[in-house]
Amino acid sequence: MFEAEVRRAPFDVAAAHARLSALGPGVGAVVLFTGQVRDEPLFLEHYPGMAERQMAARIAEARARWPLLGALAIHRFGALDVGELIVLVGTASAHRAAAFESAAFLMDWLKTSAPFWKRGRAGWVEARASDDAAARRWLPSKGEG
Amino acid sequence: MFEAEVRRAPFDVAAAHARLSALGPGVGAVVLFTGQVRDEPLFLEHYPGMAERQMAARIAEARARWPLLGALAIHRFGALDVGELIVLVGTASAHRAAAFESAAFLMDWLKTSAPFWKRGRAGWVEARASDDAAARRWLPSKGEG
Amino acid sequence: MTVRLLYFAWVREMVGAEAEQLPLAEPLPLGELVARLRARSEGHARALAEPARLRAAVNQDFAGWDALVRPGDEVALFPPVTGG
Amino acid sequence: MTVRLLYFAWVREMVGAEAEQLPLAEPLPLGELVARLRARSEGHARALAEPARLRAAVNQDFAGWDALVRPGDEVALFPPVTGG
Numbered sequence: 001m002f003e004a005e006v007r008r009a010p011f012d013v014a015a016a017h018a019r020l021s022a023l024g025p026g027v028g029a030v031v032l033f034t035g036q037v038r039d040e041p042l043f044l045e046h047y048p049g050m051a052e053r054q055m056a057a058r059i060a061e062a063r064a065r066w067p068l069l070g071a072l073a074i075h076r077f078g079a080l081d082v083g084e085l086i087v088l089v090g091t092a093s094a095h096r097a098a099a100f101e102s103a104a105f106l107m108d109w110l111k112t113s114a115p116f117w118k119r120g121r122a123g124w125v126e127a128r129a130s131d132d133a134a135a136r137r138w139l140p141s142k143g144e145g
Numbered sequence: 146m147f148e149a150e151v152r153r154a155p156f157d158v159a160a161a162h163a164r165l166s167a168l169g170p171g172v173g174a175v176v177l178f179t180g181q182v183r184d185e186p187l188f189l190e191h192y193p194g195m196a197e198r199q200m201a202a203r204i205a206e207a208r209a210r211w212p213l214l215g216a217l218a219i220h221r222f223g224a225l226d227v228g229e230l231i232v233l234v235g236t237a238s239a240h241r242a243a244a245f246e247s248a249a250f251l252m253d254w255l256k257t258s259a260p261f262w263k264r265g266r267a268g269w270v271e272a273r274a275s276d277d278a279a280a281r282r283w284l285p286s287k288g289e290g
Numbered sequence: 291m292t293v294r295l296l297y298f299a300w301v302r303e304m305v306g307a308e309a310e311q312l313p314l315a316e317p318l319p320l321g322e323l324v325a326r327l328r329a330r331s332e333g334h335a336r337a338l339a340e341p342a343r344l345r346a347a348v349n350q351d352f353a354g355w356d357a358l359v360r361p362g363d364e365v366a367l368f369p370p371v372t373g374g
Numbered sequence: 375m376t377v378r379l380l381y382f383a384w385v386r387e388m389v390g391a392e393a394e395q396l397p398l399a400e401p402l403p404l405g406e407l408v409a410r411l412r413a414r415s416e417g418h419a420r421a422l423a424e425p426a427r428l429r430a431a432v433n434q435d436f437a438g439w440d441a442l443v444r445p446g447d448e449v450a451l452f453p454p455v456t457g458g
Contacts (some may be wrong), residue, residue: 013163017158017177028181028182029180030177031178032162034175036174045302046373047368051287086374095233096180100248107374112370113352113371114373116372117371126372213391256458260450260457262452269456
């Protein structure tokens, strides 16, 4: 089960976990990351088509890099209140290292390559250099530094 | 919300996520790890008292090391079938790096310091050197290597 | 032949449109295409003034300013992404 | 005064008990306490033969073989942990 989904409606964390957990007797570890609206309501604009395409591409990269039994990425758009979930990334593997690392990889790369833009009360949110740095640490030429 | 729990009965992943997610408007990231029985049924023996104590100590260490808004560790004991959840670690923070790193830290140290022992069909499971290595990478003197 | 142009976030707001067409007879580097677009309106000029503040995609993949845009392509211009 | 002893996993199985008492009048290094325990039975001798295969806790914290055990302490002997 390798899936990317872009949607306006809320998603179900328990269902995502259950799907990853049920991928067979080889699953020993599931990691779920969820990102949620912090401090003030947000509006999320996205590029339909490219968003799904980039998320699916990151999942394919993670799958090539770690021995995954499943990976899931869900990203919402539209108006979201404080505390609402924006994004979910989930991975399933035999062992925890692959599940943790691939989930962190997926989030770091979604942050810098999935075409979503946040607007808060003060206007469009600026991209952060720390997000580019987080993604770059996964490039083979640069190592994990 | 910083809690460690040892129990025989199944635990509720959705409830754990909901509690971490609801820790206030400062929460931006939640990471959940679950470990489950792989390949063959297991029996988990534990040292009551020390298990809770060690898990709580690891949570206190994580809290001192990362800016966490909450952390949760639940570990089951007794007879568990393939696919059943054994352990859950969850963390909540403003940003994803702290949530990911502290959850990985907690799992690595629970693996080597929480007094649980797995017995499978072939007898008691042997400890793995790779688990010791995973825990050691968090020691300040050794760095992240 | 044309190129389909898409704008997002503050680029969309400054340009004053979310999509438009640009006639294109033959392949053109993305940077030159953007230079042409600046002449369309004051909004275009302002939104596209600083390529360093922009990112671009050609056919839904990220592309650099030297990438060749071909007639029929879909080109999107937007700020660095901030989702997740 | 006594020390409360606890055994887990295959140590418990080989010793043939999950808990027992050891009389102790004054502090003793954990390694010497284990040496004393080996004399209790063949099972003890076998279970505790190789300290490198064992881990120990004193009062529910991990302890090395040179740690001092005091009358009234709780001492646990077990294999390296394999939970998680």
